[in-house]
Amino acid sequence: MKKEIVVLLIGFFSYIPFANSQSNAINISLKQSEALPHESVFVHFNTSLFLAGESLYYKVYCLNVETSKFSTLSKIAYVELIGEKHEVVFKHKIKLDSGIGFGDFTIPVSIFSGNYKLIAYTHWMQNVGEDYFFKRNISIINPFQSNQQTILVDSNDNAINQSKDSNSILNLKSIHQTQEIINSQFLEIAINRKKFKKRDQVSLTLRSIYEENIAGNYSISIRKISALDDLVDKAVSAKSFKNTLKSKTIILSEINYLPELRGELISGKLIRLSDNKPATNEKVSISIQEKDFILKVSNTNKEGIFYFSINNDYYSENAFLQVLDKKNGDYKITLNSHRPIDYSSLDFGKLKISSSFKSLLEERSIYNQIENGYFSLKKNTLKAIDVITPFFGDYFATFYLDDYTRFSKVKETFVEIITNAYIKRDTKHSFNFYVTSLNPYERDEKPAGVVVDGVLLQNFDEFLEYDSRKIIRISIARTETNFKLGSKTFGGFIVVETIDGNFYKELVKENITTVKLFKPQPLKEYYKKIYISNLETDRIPDFRNQLLWEPNVKMIGKEMNFNFFTSDIVGTYEICVEGFTANGNPVSIREFIIVE
DSSP states (O other): OHHHHHHHHHHHHTTSOOOOTTSOOOSOOHHHHTTSOOEEEEEEESOSEEETTOEEEEEEEEEETTTOSBOOSOSEEEEEEEOTTSOEEEEEEEEOBTTEEEEEEEOOTTSOSEEEEEEEEETGGGGTOGGGSEEEEEEEEOTTOSOOTTTEEOTTOGGGGSOOSTTOOOOOOOGGGTOOOBOOSSEEEEESOSEEOTTOEEEEEEEESSSSOOOEEEEEEEEEEOGGGGGSOOOOOHHHHHHHHHTOOOOOOOOOOOOOOSSEEEEEEEEETTTTEEOOSOEEEEEEOSSSOEEEEEEOOTTSEEEEEEOSOOOOSEEEEEETTSOGGGEEEEEOOOOOOOOTTOOOOOOOEEGGGHHHHHHHHHHHHHHHHTHHHHOOEEOOOOOOOOTTOSOSEEEEGGGSOOOSBHHHHHHHTOOSEEEEEEETTEEEEEEOOSSTTOOOOOOOEEEETTEEEOOOHHHHTSBGGGEEEEEEEOOSSOEEETTEEESOEEEEEESSSOHHHHHOSTTOEEEEOOOBOOOEEOOOOOOOSOOGGGGSOOOOSEEEEEEEEEEOSSEEEEEEEOOSOOEEEEEEEEEEETTSOEEEEEEEEEEO
């Protein structure tokens, strides 16, 4: 019964305008919201101590608090790095697939040495407050900054001998004394041996302890450890996070944020310039340029607020907003920025480091600079995004203009080449495009939507005179009944693609508002060095501290195998596995290898 209520509420919520920084609590009863599960976020990150120029890798696990299983509610998570003065170093939007997402960030050389907070949450979690967010200390040392007095202490300072807590310093000691092997009752790791040479191949197997398969999702980090790691807080494990979660009682007093359950929510406000008041019940469209475009229409509510739910991946940095069927010059469109969170109560502690670590820091910094010098040969690659299928389905016909005699203007091209689409003057000074219906008895003509280089076009006067020799193809979408896009009805669609893809730069000016998007982080394939033959690239120095980062390990069988290579840096490397089984059981494993 509860599952049915959740489904009904999801449908109900989808019609409620997105909350923004100017609106009051959303008018939904707390009793209605009880049908939706609460969420919690755990983040596995590769280390707690970074030097400027190194990369922070992280994996987000969004969990259903009640069942401890992966949450299917939110489709977006937010990850932030906050400085001691509450400045935002970065804020990432992470797309969640069945509660799973990941990203990375390179620590800039402009950042100051000190402690920072890594924070993660979902939109829905903001209703219960930042006390329930994932928060963990991250320490950063920037050797390129001239003033390090805030973190340095004398090597003979008595504070060095204090017991370990978030503010203390420890003497340099053998790393072997600090190793802590952690086992799991669900999974185990097997390594082909414990000691390796430089540029040696390591074979690692992640295996179920039981006879039956242990399905789940995990992340693997293999990174060099040193005495520097004793200066900072240890990363929290999935197991300890789960224990902490059980002790928390979530109290929901009001709802100001809806869950992003269909994708990322983009919202804004429409104001009439004539009286500076919200424009109610107006149609607003958003166009996002892609090879196959994203186009949506939304109606404003009584506060002039509109929102769009975007569930497709996209590359574009910008979106184009416009008011439909009205003069855009009569309105002001603004996009809501992500509402900042009050972090004034955060406690960062103090990072203190002895000058006795100078040689260790210099060595690590030099290795890091050499690695960054060869970044172009070792960079991560973006995963290709899925092709977006237009909401109206397949095109009925596509006309590649190089296959025909070229005409100079768009108007002539439609008259001489394009079939099942035509231009008609609706008023003395206005033209419209139409597409013939697949129903021969249809008499209700509706103007077609015209999309040029991914942007919906409304004023056609200039477009009709546009040089058609700049156009690659024109596609036609037809139907028997008309196309419904939100509250807007189109008789069909005409989709035009130009050679340079920059039509909007040439013709679109005051009629469209261009906004920069706060877009989700792109998915990546993380770099893996392979030594398989005497390649010329093998002569390149290899000073990787991070030997492997596998953020999306989907365990579906009895075991999984991973191969990676050691670098030119000798020392002890920690193998860290974190994640959760499909039933919500936490898995935390620590093992070590030595490179000689």
